[in-house]
Amino acid sequence: MSKVNLQRLGETVFQSSDRVSAELLALTYGSTVKQLLVDYEEPDEVNKQLDQMGYNIGIRLIEDVIANSKIYTISSFVDSAEIVAKVAFKMYLGVVANTVDWNSDKTEFSLQFDDNPLTEFTELPDRYSDLWYANILCGIIRGAYEMVQMKVECKYTKCVLRGDDTNEIRIVLREMLLERPPLDDE
Amino acid sequence: MSKVNLQRLGETVFQSSDRVSAELLALTYGSTVKQLLVDYEEPDEVNKQLDQMGYNIGIRLIEDVIANSKIYTISSFVDSAEIVAKVAFKMYLGVVANTVDWNSDKTEFSLQFDDNPLTEFTELPDRYSDLWYANILCGIIRGAYEMVQMKVECKYTKCVLRGDDTNEIRIVLREMLLERPPLDDE
Structure with missing residues (x-):
């Protein structure tokens, strides 16, 4: 699916699911x-x-991403990146992210997003400068x-609460786990 | 403002504010x-x-209820009840509540709501039967x-996680604090 279509899908799923105040x-x-x-x-x-x-939340949320978005197969790490950025981020946080800085092997990228509802209303006191708040x-x-059989490492690399101009999470594929069964049997 | 108008107001403010997934x-x-x-x-x-x-969240949220709903004065405890039930609940949780079981002095009521986004996906193990989860x-x-100069006591009295048929919070007015300044100077 193209980026534009994924973005549209994210928007549709977001609109149709139960929502609460971002401030809460x-x-x-x-x-x-x-x-x-x-x-x-x-x-x-x-x-x-x-x-x-x-982690405990992620292993539960993924089922919903799959069920609600009707994305039944994630065929590659490259595809997965756009689904995280355009569908999952939108579904849960109401914002979209961009995928940038891929390495040449296509096993690493950064997820970049200017708005992060989790950090609204927050200022980090200096003594917490080592905290990655979100x-x-x-x-x-x-x-x-x-849960989709890819072992990744995720690391915050930029956060607006620390004075960075955007938020960024580096995602590195470490291992494709066993052969993947279809995400949904139906 | 009538109940119906308050409900409409709650809906409008909810639609216009930033929202995230209830599941998250x-x-x-x-x-x-x-x-x-x-x-x-x-x-x-x-x-x-x-x-x-x-409590720490409530003293911050109220400013927003006032600013976004443009309700500048809450003239009585009776009025406040409907604002909590129809505007604030909708604004933050996306659901509305009902006000029931007023005492004859109109200083106590119960807030009743069937849906509570906070308790979705949750089951209480027996050993936590004394927990008021939400x-x-x-x-x-x-x-x-x-923050609007009314000292109240709030107590959970029913919760669907405990097997009750609805959720209920009892709110008792204990004291009107000092003379109330207008909620907003503008």
Whole structure:
């Protein structure tokens, strides 16, 4: 499917699914991060916890991406990138992302997005300069990929809360797991 | 404003504000509750923590309810109830609630709502039977009321996760705080 068609698909699925206020999500997520900072203190440890939380969410969300978008096969890592950027991001966060900086082997790319509903209303105090505030997204992406049999590494590389001009997550394909069954039997 | 008009207002504000997937909120909120259960173990203590988290959110959200709905004065507790049920619930959760079981003094009512996006995809294990899973809502309501100079008590009384046929929060007006300034100076 072309980028434009995927973008249209993302929009359609987004419009037809149950939605809530982005602000409520942002503030609820903020409470979570705050709680983790109290519990674990070290930003690096909080990054890990957020990633783990995200992973548990990602392995559940992917079923919905597949069911609602009716994308039954993701034939390659290259295709998957556009589905994450144009369909999944739109479905869940209401924003689209771009895929940039592919390596020559087509096993790595960066997901770039200017708007991130999770970071609205947030400012990072200086002492948390090592925190990747929205790191839950890395975990979600990693978990979702694993369910379609691709082992990836996800790493935040830019965040507007740190003064960067955009948000960026690097996604690296590490391994194609076993032969993939069809995503849906029907 | 009549109930019907308030409901229409809630719908309009909801449609015009930034929205995200209800599922993402539900799963993110679920992670938060899970983390609190690890940290505090006792469901009662988790109820308190959720209430406190909600309070911190409520004192921020109310500004937005006022700004976006252009409701500049909330003249009485009775009026406030319908604004919570028809405007604020819709704005943030995408669902409307009903106000029922007023006491004769009109200082107490119950907010009843069949759908609660926060509890989607959730089942409560028996050992958490004392947990009010969505107790963050009580805190949000309490915080929001305090910012319009009404001290209220909020208590979950029914939750579908516990097998009740609906969700219900009891709201009791305890005190009108000092003379209220206009909500917005403009």
